[in-house]
Amino acid sequence: MRESEKEIVRSLPLFSGMAPDHFEIMLKGSFLQKFPATVVLFSEQDHTDFLHVLVDGQVELFANANNREGTMTLIKPVATFVLASALADGAYQLSARTLQTSQILMIPAENIREVMALDSDFAQKTIVELAECYHGVVRAYKNIKLRTAVERLANYLLVQNRRQGDNDGLVLPVEKRTLASMLGMTPENLSRAFNTLKPYGVVIDGAEISLNNLSDLETLAKPSAHIDAN
Structure with missing residues (x-):
C-alpha cells in the first residue's frame, strides 16, 4: 500500500491509536480496489474474509428474504463496514453493493482478529465502534416501529x-x-x-x-x- 493510502486508514478513529508495528501487521495482505457502480461486493451468508474500509464512493448494505429485498443502511466514506462479522469469523449478515464508483480497502479479517488480541487501544475502540453500531440499529428500529x-x-x-x-x-x-x-x-x-x-x-x-x-x-x-x- 502507498503511504497516502495508509494515512487514510490511520485517519479513522478505530485505527488512529494503534501501535505502528500492529498497524503494519493489520495491513499485511491488504489491498485497495476500485469498483464500478452496482457491483455486489459480498452476499449474506458468505464467509467473512475481509474488513472493508470505504475510502471513496457509496455502498448499500441490504438483505433478501422470500424474494424480497430491503436496504438496511448506506455507507459513506471514510468508514469501515462488517466489523462485527470480521471479528466473529463467521458469515456476513448482510449483502453489500456499490451505488457509485467506489474505492474500498480490503483488510484480511484474520489480521483484525490478531491485532485485537495484541493492541489494547484497538480493542477498546473496537468495542466503542460496535456499541455505536448497536445504537444505530436501535435508532433505526425505533424509527420504523414508532413512526x-x-x-x-x-x-x-x-x-x-x-x-x-x-x-x-x-x-x-x-x-x-x-x-x-x-x-x-x-x-x-x-x-x-x-x-x-x-x-x-x-x-x-x-x-x-x-x-x-x-x-x-x-x-x-x-x-x-x-x-x-x-
Whole structure:
C-alpha cells in the first residue's frame, strides 16, 4: 500500500491509536480496489474474509428474504463496514453493493482478529465502534416501529437538510427506490408520502427537494435526538 493510502486508514478513529508495528501487521495482505457502480461486493451468508474500509464512493448494505429485498443502511466514506462479522469469523449478515464508483480497502479479517488480541487501544475502540453500531440499529428500529411512513420521510428530509447546510432544501443522495427501501416503504408508498408532505411546504423536482415551511414540517415530524442521526 502507498503511504497516502495508509494515512487514510490511520485517519479513522478505530485505527488512529494503534501501535505502528500492529498497524503494519493489520495491513499485511491488504489491498485497495476500485469498483464500478452496482457491483455486489459480498452476499449474506458468505464467509467473512475481509474488513472493508470505504475510502471513496457509496455502498448499500441490504438483505433478501422470500424474494424480497430491503436496504438496511448506506455507507459513506471514510468508514469501515462488517466489523462485527470480521471479528466473529463467521458469515456476513448482510449483502453489500456499490451505488457509485467506489474505492474500498480490503483488510484480511484474520489480521483484525490478531491485532485485537495484541493492541489494547484497538480493542477498546473496537468495542466503542460496535456499541455505536448497536445504537444505530436501535435508532433505526425505533424509527420504523414508532413512526408512520410520512413521519419517517419528514424526519429524513429534515436530517438531510441539516447535513447539506440548512438551506431550506436538499438533493436526495440516493435513488428514490433505494430511499423507499431504507425507510421501510414501497416506491408507491414513498410517492404517496411525498404527496402528503406537499401541504407542509415540500416541493419535489426530481432529486431536488425544497422545504418551504420548515416549522410546519417539524411540527409534523416531531424530530427526536433519541431516534434521528446527526
